[in-house]
Amino acid sequence: MWTFDLGYFIGGIFLLIAGTLIVVFHQKIADNLAGGVASYNKVKLFGLGACAVGFIFIAQIHTFLIRLFMHIIMPSKF
Numbered sequence: 443m444w445t446f447d448l449g450y451f452i453g454g455i456f457l458l459i460a461g462t463l464i465v466v467f468h469q470k471i472a473d474n475l476a477g478g479v480a481s482y483n484k485v486k487l488f489g490l491g492a493c494a495v496g497f498i499f500i501a502q503i504h505t506f507l508i509r510l511f512m513h514i515i516m517p518s519k520f
């Protein structure tokens with residue numbers, strides 16, 4: 443059963459915006475908070491991961507994925 447949850451939708455939008463800002467400003471973030479030039483790609487990858495999780499929350503696929511994972515681990519419970 444699928445239901446729309448406005449909280450997850452808005453949270454996903456905020457997460458998508460935060461991930462986008464991380465990708466756009468990854469050089470400044472890496473220079474100030476991480477190890478500098480050596481961590482540019484790591485910071486950008488973190489931002490892209492945040493964008494992916496934001497899309498999953500916006501589409502509200504996370505509940506399906508959690509149920510699928512739990513069914514694989516414990517098939518008799520779910």
